[in-house]
Amino acid sequence: MTGDQVIRVRGEAELVARAGHLFGTVGSEFLCAANDMSTWSRPNDRAAVAQRMGASLAEGVTVRKLYTPTALTDEAGRHHLFEVAAVGALVRVCASPLPHETIVIDRRVMILADPVPTRDRGFTVTSSPSLIEGVCSLLDAVWQASDPLDVYLRRDRPRIDADQRKILRALAEGLTDETAARRLGVSLRTYRRRVAELLASLESASRFQAGARAGELGLTR
Incomplete structure (x- = not known):
């Protein structure tokens, strides 16, 4: 994508068809923000996601993943977060719902998910610097106020002998x-x-x- 291009897609199949290639173009930073595990990482794809993430980290890419506590209520979701954290991704948990469920690649391309609809979910894919800067400013503020995964899990943890x-x-x-x-x-x-x-x-x-x-x-x- 170039310039201030903005495209709209409907459903995950169209998102992958029209924007899937962008995930192979990460150069320095990959940010994923979601309220739970269902938006960006489908259960059958999580192992592949973790493998790709490990390869990106080995190439020097900074990977940040930001979730709400909802992502930790599912055993498979927890395992995925532990797995990506183990290979070096930075994982944080925020206390409140995220303002936007978003993927940002190198701060030059952004994929913004619509609120969950009754039918196929819509996505906005954009390379508009002004849109990306605005959303990233919000997400950066939430990131700074959030706990790293291990800190969140330790906080108020019951004493278990x-x-x-x-x-x-x-x-x-x-x-x-x-x-x-x-x-x-x-x-x-x-x-x-x-x-x-x-x-x-x-x-x-x-x-x-x-x-x-x-x-x-x-x-x-």
């Missing part, structure tokens, strides 16, 4: 209470009491909810 971590692993593996109690070397009654205490610590009403909450806080890693 070694025995409770073993219980979390047992719950994640789907062990029966009897099997888990034998593994931990405690009575069935003691095990169930400790499970109840763990649920209380995680402010969870069920074992499933406790597992999700522990994953969100990074306690299962």
